[in-house]
Every structure is written in C-alpha cells, then in structure tokens.
C-alpha cells in the first residue's frame with residue numbers, strides 16, 4: 228500500500244508540473260486569465276501531493292520521492308489544452324479508484340477513509356475541466372469569446388474554488 232501511495236504522491240506532483248507547463252504556455256500566449264487559472268490548479272495539485280505526504284507519515288510509513296516525468300511543453304489552442312486536462316484528470320480518477328481497491332483488498336480501513344476525500348474531489352475535478360472545455364468549444368473561433376473566457380478564468384480566487 229505504501230508504494231502505491233508514494234506513486235500517487237508522484238502523480239500529484241506530476242499533475243502540478245503539467246499544469247505549470249500549461250500556465251507557462253498561456254502566459255506566453257498573453258492569455259493571462261487562462262494562465263492564472265492554471266497556476267491555481269498547480270497550487271491545488273501541490274496541496275494534493277502534500278496530503279499524501281502527510282498521510283503516509285501519519286500512518287507510520289516512509290515517503291520516498293521519485294523523479295517527476297517531464298511534462299509536455301508544446302500545446303495547441305485552449306480547446307486542446309483543456310481536453311488534455313480532462314483526460315489527465317480521468318487518469319487520476321482511475322488511479323485513485325485502484326488505490327481504493329487495493330486498500331479494500333488489504334482491509335486497510337484507514338487508507339480507505341483517507342482516500343474518500345480524493346474520490347469526491349475527482350468528481351469535481353472532472354466536472355470543472357469538462358465544463359470549461361465545453362464553454363471554450365463554444366467560443367473558440369471568436370476572438371471576443373476567447374477574451375471573455377480569459378476574463379472569466381482570471382476571476383478564480385483560490386485553489387479550492389474551481390472557477
């Protein structure tokens with residue numbers, strides 16, 4: 228179980244890294260609202276990693292940090308980026324579900340209880356990514372629409388507040 232939790236810690240750090248790379252892309256494209264949203268998403272993923280770090284320690288385990296994969300650096304438009312966000316979050320959800328399955332198999336009720344926060348969180352993560360993706364698709368071909376979307380995403384105020 229400990230190895231699987233350490234692997235998830237690494238996946239959360241990779242998520243933070245991937246969203247930081249997307250933030251840098253949007254910054255370069257002068258889409259500052261999109262970049263702001265991605266920077267808060269980066270902070271949220273770092274907080275997720277911290278939760279795993281804390282839990283592994285609290286449970287008497289040993290945190291072992293591994294190399295973080297290189298995230299993509301080249302992206303197309305906002306539609307493609309948010310498609311990647313959605314697909315990545317779907318992967319994270321699958322990974323969390325596998326952890327829950329393993330905790331159940333090992334009758335590890337403490338870890339199961341800890342993981343339930345992430346089960347709920349992933350429903351929100353996927354819903355938010357899909358919502359933004361669908362809205363960008365509606366406006367992607369219009370510069371005015373993209374400008375409005377950028378302003379909308381600039382209003383996200385904390386990592387706990389998805390939009």
Ligand code: FEO
Nearest residue numbers: 239272275319352
């Ligand atoms: Fe930590 Fe976006 O899942």
